[in-house]
Amino acid sequence: DVKVTQSSRYLVKRTGEKVFLECVQDMDHENMFWYRQDPGLGLRLIYFSYDVKMKEKGDIPEGYSVSREKKERFSLILESASTNQTSMYLCASDPVGRGYSNQPQHFGDGTRLSIL
Amino acid sequence: AQKVTQAQTEISVVEKEDVTLDCVYETRDTTYYLFWYKQPPSGELVFLIRRNSFDEQNEISGRYSWNFQKSTSSFNFTITASQVVDSAVYFCALSEAGTALIFGKGTTLSVSS
Numbered sequence: 752d753v754k755v756t757q758s759s760r761y762l763v764k765r766t767g768e769k770v771f772l773e774c775v776q777d778m779d780h781e782n783m784f785w786y787r788q789d790p791g792l793g794l795r796l797i798y799f800s801y802d803v804k805m806k807e808k809g810d811i812p813e814g815y816s817v818s819r820e821k822k823e824r825f826s827l828i829l830e831s832a833s834t835n836q837t838s839m840y841l842c843a844s845d846p847v848g849r850g851y852s853n854q855p856q857h858f859g860d861g862t863r864l865s866i867l
Numbered sequence: 868a869q870k871v872t873q874a875q876t877e878i879s880v881v882e883k884e885d886v887t888l889d890c891v892y893e894t895r896d897t898t899y900y901l902f903w904y905k906q907p908p909s910g911e912l913v914f915l916i917r918r919n920s921f922d923e924q925n926e927i928s929g930r931y932s933w934n935f936q937k938s939t940s941s942f943n944f945t946i947t948a949s950q951v952v953d954s955a956v957y958f959c960a961l962s963e964a965g966t967a968l969i970f971g972k973g974t975t976l977s978v979s980s
């Protein structure tokens with residue numbers, strides 16, 4: 752069965768810290784995504800990766816970077832965490848690469864990040 | 868530009884009631900895809916259905932049914948005889964061919980016993 756695993760369900764960090772959110776998928780999927788979910792705003796795309804070392808900015812990339820050194824792992828990095836980055840972060844993947852595929856995405860359980 | 872509107876922020880029903888979740892979309896493309904996802908309290912979004920713009924057939928899957936109407940740009944979702952386990956946040960989403968998925972803001976459904 753399809754599995755997307757996010758390293759932490761809950762995380763508390765301090766303002767100014769460098770924060771890493773990790774996501775691993777075991778389905779050999781090409782595409783991976785990071786979303787941010789906030790009440791009343793739905794899900795918003797932060798970054799998208801369609802291959803190892805390849806990435807594209809989503810709607811709200813400011814304050815974030817990503818890393819994809821291996822196909823199965825996609826990391827979201829908060830370079831200097833700020834309180835307005837307190838949110839739920841969701842990782843997803845889909846099987847068709849080389850660009851947005853319009854295929855159903857498989858999601859992880861989410862990481863609820865609090866920045867104090 | 869693409870847009871998805873879920874006008875109902877929260878809906879509360881009692882078990883066994885039928886409930887319809889509304890989704891209205893905007894797109895200028897002729898080829899596009901519509902999705903529904905369910906997010907239970909555990910947090911993981913679960914894919915429910917995908918429909919492409921050329922297939923206007925309604926679909927039924929158990930207690931779930933979907934009504935796609937291009938004339939009104941709507942893709943509504945009905946749960947028949949709701950159950951407590953249906954309590955979740957439901958998201959409608961849209962993607963044009965080769966573009967990112969755009970989500971609505973979600974509808975929180977609460978089903979009480």
